Amino acid sequence: MNRPLFGAMALAALIGAAAPVAAADTYAATKYPIVLAHGLLGWDTAAGIDYWYGIPGDLQSHGAKVYTTKVSAVNSSEVRGEQLLQQVDTILAITGASKVNLVGHSQGNQSTRYVAAVAPGKVASVTSVSGTTGGSPVADLIAGAAPAGTFTNAVVNAVVSGLGSIIDLLSGSGGLPSDGNAVLTSLTTQGAANFNKNFPAGVPPTRCGQGASMVNGVRYYSWSGTSQITSGIDPSDSALSLTALAFKGTPNDGLVGQCDSYLGAVIRGDYALNHLDTINQFFGVAGFTDPVALYRQHANRLKLAGL
Template identity: 30%
Template sequence: MRKILTTSFLVVVCNFILWNHLLQPKKSVLIVCLIFGVLVYFAFSILPERFSERNLKYMTLRMKALYGGCELLTVFGYGFMLEVVLYVILFFVGKISWKVLVGNFLVFLVLFLFLEIQGVIRLLLLSKQIKIGRKLILMLFWWIPLFNIYFIRKITRVARVECEVESHIAQMDAARVENHICQTKYPILMVHGVFFRDWQFFNYWGRIPKELVKNGAHVYYGKQESALAIEESGKELSIQIDQILAETGAEKLNIIAHSKGGLDSRYAISQLKMYPKVASLTTINTPHLGCKWADILLKKLPPGIVNQVAKTYNRMFKRLGDSHPDFMGAVCDLTEARMVSFNQEVENQPEVLYQSVMSKMNSPKSAGFPLNLTYRIINRLQKEENDGLVPITSGKWGDYLGDVSVRGRRGISHGDMIDLFRENIDGFEVRNFYVDLIKDLKNKGY
């Protein structure tokens, strides 16, 4: 209701030439109305979020400004449509000079375009959920009539959802912050998967660690190199485990490992005798039974191409800080054949809690390249539900905590489980998923 009143009032203010021509009020009345209208107009253009009915208590300054951008663009869209209706009516009435109508419309257009430009700038600068492609379209075509209203309506919806999600997270944090629900008995070691690093340039785990720390968790990272054979990554992890325990004085730690990181962790626990120092291992989308697509690619692709890709990768990641990256060692350890021997050698240890989680994509459109391609390969070869890289059956190890998915075509991909693209997914809040995961470890005494 407040939005309707605000839009209607601003339309009236921006048509002051027309109303002055029709009503011809006294100068004193006109001046008072103009001053009041100008004040409200600039108040709305500067702090549009204050005119909404939304509770702003749990919004950060960025979210308030972004929500204000949504309000500016919404009022622009509805106001422009009201103006069109008004001019259609005036066209049929036909008693007003065209000079008055043109002059009035130009003033209205300038004032409302000022609101639109402000809203566009806010969304371009402040939204993290509107994708770059859409931002480019908005930046280039915001001025095109009708198209801009249609397109702005679509991306404004994305920005509003972003504000709602962040506000909801902040509200939940405020309610649970005193309970330290993620303050486990043992510190948390988060272990990354293959082809990524977790401690330099880019946080592998997205917004997840910050949320865990807010709720009391003590978070550390695996810091193993981006691509190595499981044995080598396991050695790096064992060194990191000893360093964390020495630093914290803790007896043990809990490991949360994604993808190949789960295999690296299992190797360190069993083969490198880390099991007295590890309380639990929770694997996220880990290929415990291997990835058939890895076998196929290694067999089908010409050796020259595979070797060139490996050399390029190793050279690039050396420049990024890895001392001895091994692309082929990492990929070969993900095959089904290698996992058969691995699982025979690397047995679960009774002192450690093993549990696992898997997600699944619902269609190739759940993710971009290369996951949309590997999703199709797994579906064709194994006819199994998968996350774009790992079949669900391959991801089950120890106590299985269940499949993670959402309704519709979106699904949850391999990358979504580590907040790779920092994307808010309808029906799945990745930060709360990990908060619940750590909370459960705490409740189990870990």
Template identity: 45%
Template sequence: MNDTPITTKYPILLVHGLFGFDRIGTFDMFHGIVTALENAGCRVHVPVLSSTHDNETRGEQLLEQIDRFMNRTGYLKANLIGHSQGALTARYAAAVRPDRVASVTSVCGPNHGSEVADWVRRALTPGALPERQAARLIRGFSYFLSLLGGTTDLPRDPVRALDALTTNGVEQFNRRYPQGLPDEWGGEGPERVDGVNYYSWSGCLRDTLLDEGQNAFDPLHLALRSYALLFEREAEHNDGLVGRYSSHLGKVIRSDYPLDHMDAINQTAGWVRSDIDPVQLYVDHAGLLFRKGL
């Protein structure tokens, strides 16, 4: 590892996705990542957003927090790194206020939708009892997380969150905010649009549990492997929630790291494969932003 300080021109904001939070007690969502980036020389902030809501609502919340952070610190722009739905949230902020955003990096972002969200939406008849029951359960769970994280004042809407992550929902979102998207499936998008740099990286499940090391004992990993069975279009190439090519945005750093969807934020609490260090991926990416003058 290079010991040269990585002092990016603009601060890095880590944007959480569905059911996300900044910190609950001593447990942080981006496990070990904030500390590693700060130790490398970066200024880092984790905005607190609605744990369940649509991309635009969360995007407006992000813009408000960017403005407050900028007014407090004097910075003119921010580098946004969004995990999962956080990538769509960051894309909205960059599209609406490119003057406030230096770069957007999508980490396992469903930039063309999630096949798992499609399956859940098909299983829930709109307006019928199953949907209402599921919404009630999800709303209660997100409220519980918000209560622990001290963010109960933020709105939550699990049904709108689900719709915003389906292939159809993201397709509509992409028509309004196409910045950084590839022209063809599986390709790369433009690296720079409206003065904002766009990047993406993501992972794929390995073939068998025997390839996973201690990750094979992580309950979240086992759950993601079960979700992977719901994929059709990207059945062989997904992280358990998002397909490899669905994650592509802007300059693709790599989309087949040996990571599941939660490994990408070093969860559960660092239980990841021994041959990959997700924390170092963030530090390396900060180095890229530094070299780009961002």
């Protein structure tokens, strides 16, 4: 697959390093830079709003080197993975590091796994946060209601692709390819199963089990939540409580099932967090569990592992 043809300066513009913060200590000072990869309909900073709300700055204040990346808001995991790989190459060139620690939220799970599979020598670890290892029943419902070749499918594709293009434009990365049907295919349970066949590292061999914690020299970790309404004042809580109906009572965070989020060494799968809480959205309103602290603790975990 051909990589997106970005010029070096244009590509560097898509990569955001956390604004310099005086490190209070070295608690999160990992050996390799931490690279954050967003999920579906994601961004790095768009219209002044950070996707990883408050997380990069906190990590940096505890000694970590942190980079946020920007790939197509809407596209297949393979296309997004190629875009992420090119940005990893740039980060390695900028920092002089030999490897990076990849952290992927939601669909970023598949993007980071793609990079680790095609370039394992450049990756020290992959961490999935509320990741789509097993796909999502929500995507299954949408795919079932808008089958390929139908007018409904054309409308859904146009709307989702258009929304992705708007997000890319607002984040300063207009021109990235957007494909609603491709992302829908990636996130269905069947699409995820196909992806897992091609990129099996860290995937649990049995449902709700843990996967290999190290493959080809790359460490694999995951964590996720199983709540939908966590604060009562977060406007996303109500929406996620509705999408949670697709899971028919099985534990989920509103968009991804607990067992479907597992990858590698499962740190924990039942935090009192919903799908957006795990990136500290909506603007840090996340209930009683502090997601920022989870990233800080994980950075220390990577540090202690020599990563």
